Amino acid sequence: MDAINSHWVGKILKLGQDNSELTERQGQVLEAALNLLVLLGDKWTMTAVAKAASCSKETLYNWFGDREGLLVATVQWQAAKVQMPDVDMNNLGRAALVRSIEQFGRNLLRVLTSETSVALNRVAISRARSSESDLGMIVLQNGRFAMGKRLKPLLEAGQREGILQFLDSETAYRSFFGLLLRDTQIRLLLGDNLTKSSNEIKQQAAIATGQFMQLYGV
Amino acid sequence: MDAINSHWVGKILKLGQDNSELTERQGQVLEAALNLLVLLGDKWTMTAVAKAASCSKETLYNWFGDREGLLVATVQWQAAKVQMPDVDMNNLGRAALVRSIEQFGRNLLRVLTSETSVALNRVAISRARSSESDLGMIVLQNGRFAMGKRLKPLLEAGQREGILQFLDSETAYRSFFGLLLRDTQIRLLLGDNLTKSSNEIKQQAAIATGQFMQLYGV
């Protein structure tokens, strides 16, 4: 594939994390592609996307280059939709800190157990080795790492206030992640039927937060 | 696929967990298939297996039925090789209990971060939705659940001795799993380069055990 002269390469590369360059129609196509990814999993195909989006395959290739490009654009389209609310950093008493962490945990758990996230992680994992564009890293960047960037300042603030204690916030975050998810994510990925009601998510976030405070509270 | 009259079905179904029915030559083929799975990932193909094992495709189909059957047999072949040592249930003082848990954690962490485990989980995840034989469940059964069967009696003994306290051992096990692995497994699956040295594994198992005792010790 001679990518040098292709008119779409610039667009793909420029896309980066945000999708401000996308037209409304392109967004519709990506939305259809995303839904189909959740629906079909590894049977997701260019023809199917074209049909579902009511567009021609030629358009898909013009806009996104190839299958991998469409996949990446679809993943980023979803990533841009998931915006974690900023955590509340004001009036950091212990109770407020706990509330913020717990709130964060609820969001993280809700996102990572959603059908969409599971489907996206599945496809990224299945292509983790062979993919040129390293879809796995994109998913990690937009999921696991982006979350860390949100939570860690809160944890560090908690440490400054003398409420928390740890050597580095990265490790503390990883602990919280483990307490929160346990084996949930891998079981979902493997097809285990762990349906998490909104209530269970709330409860699990509360438990994890309590355990986290027990380990890292002063 | 008309499986009713196929002469191999009985063999496949009888296999179950153990592979006592396999001839030595069949074991060699599965070993080659396993190595190739680690090496090729989703590019694992019947032709490649036949070539690597120096056998004909026809033989593969005669022995294992179809691609899925060979995949399942390969996974079970690996599962039979990984035997967790039984945990030491005697003289259960607190120190001995902690030592046993930590030892268990080391093994679990070593297995689940191995290239083989990652490759197997990858292929099971990528086929989680479409697979007729539910490869994901087989992997879970032989990995996550089999481990639980080993650790839980130990935890329950610890509770009887008044060293540990929890509502049910399943939840306690899930907590330990989370503390031990954190985000390690998902990151490995997604292609993140987390090389765990034997020393780091030891250290991480110690940390997780300490935290587990902090949460569930009396």
Add this chain to the structure above:
DNA sequence: GCCGTACCGTAACGTACGGTACGGCAAATA
């Protein structure tokens, strides 16, 4: 009105791969 551009629908191409068929050969069986 005419041209270029963008897009849709669909057909066609190339290839990779799951699955099958068959010839040959060597060991077991009779």
Add this chain to the structure above:
DNA sequence: TATTTGCCGTACCGTACGTTACGGTACGGC
């Protein structure tokens, strides 16, 4: 020795899917 069996190597078939090509339509600019 003659026959059957089990397996290797390889050629082959059918199909699915990524990718390309092309005819047809809508539309904005000159």
